[in-house]
Amino acid sequence: MGKLQKFFQKFKYRLIIFLAVLGPGIITAVADNDAGGVATYTVAASFFGMASQYMVIPITILLATTQEVGARIAIVTNRGLGSLIRERYGVKISLFVFIFYFIANQGVVLQNVSGLKSALQLFNLPWQLFLILICFALIFIVIKFNYKRLQRIFLFMILFYIAYIISAILTKPNWGEAIQESFIFPKKINVADFTYWFNFLSWMMAIAVTYTLFANHIKVADGYSAALSMTPIAGHLATVLFSVGLFSASILGLTIVPLATAYVFSEMFGFEGSLDADFKKGRLFYMFFIVQIVVALIITLFPQTSLFGLTLYADFLNAALLPIIFYFLISFSESTEIMGKYASHGLASWFLRLSAIVITIAVVVTFAGKIFHLG
DSSP states (O other), X not given: OHHHHHHHHHHHHXXXXXXXXXXXXXXXXXXXXXXXXXXXXXHHHHHHGGGGGTTHHHHHHHHHHHHHHHHHHHXXXXXXXXXXXXXXXXXXXXXHHHXXXXXXXXXXXXXXXXXXXXXXXXXXXXXXXXXXXXXXXXXXXXXXXXXXXHHHHHHHHHGGGHHHHHHXXXXXXXXXXXXXXXXXXXXXXXXXXXXXXXXXXXXXXXXXXXXXXGGGTOOOSSHHHHHHXXXXXXXXXXXXXXXHHHHHHHHHXXXXXXXXXXXXXXXXXXXXXXXTSOTTTTHHHHHHHHHHHHHHHHHHHOTTSOHHHHHHHHHHHHHHHXXXXXXXXXXXXXXXXXXXXXOOOHHXXXXXXXXXXXXXXXXXXXXXXXXXXXX
8 A cells, every 4th residue: 555655646746747847848839830830831731732741740750859859958957048058159159049040030920910910800800900909918918927827828828729620620521531641742842842840730720721722722822811711611610710720829929939039038148037027127038029029010010011921031041040959959968068867879869960960951952942943
């Protein structure tokens, strides 16, 4: 009986630790499916159908690898990547990486403000007014609420992603065919289309688009067009649910991405800043968060601005940043001085290096395809 009680106590302790990190882990994973992601998934599916999902398994493996390494570094060192870059490589390198990172993330913030605009238009609301109100409400909530309260809000918002699953079911797909087609390489894909990254939620979005738009030979340029085009095929409810998912994705991305930039800035340059700090103590932290949203809002309010072109360049910048991030991940994770007994070695080390090579090749091929119009 004593052994059984000890086992359950140990299990309870591990479960508490697991649940403590589960929330941030879910938020981090789901936030990848922001407005820019929704646009990418829907456009790809309208052109290639379920064949657009052929990369889901290898991309998921790469994503799991990088997130595990990043999390291990953070847990062992109790510091973020930005802090380690500044300590090991100096302020100049940190500044270069941060400028690159800031510009790329500013583009992602713009994608999410644009996605929010599209969602408001789909709901037939005066988008200019509501867009301004929502952006400033987000700023107010982030400044006033602490980390724990914000985490609960984020977890609640993730529930709205279920709308994509219901939307996919409403299209009455052939599930066997959908699964089979997801493993078939598309015959007419261009090298530039390797930028389409997917996971389960993107798979459900792809199903919704494939069995409505792709099946009827309708090609779209963004999530807004996709949602509108679904109405005559799958009904108004499918469009509403898709719009709800886009709204939730935009809000989550619009909060998480600028916060990530603010955290990196604070770490890299040694400023105090976190969601648990008040505005006076974390002034620069919050200012970086506010500036990114306000800049994206101003650009979006000008209708003549080509948001599609701007967000496309943001995707390219993010891709170009990946090999740099991998370099630092490999450098820090393999350092016994930094990681001690938790340093990457053997098979884990080689797999991380292989992942870096695959990512770098994908980035080079994508850029070459875009520059030289290969396909």
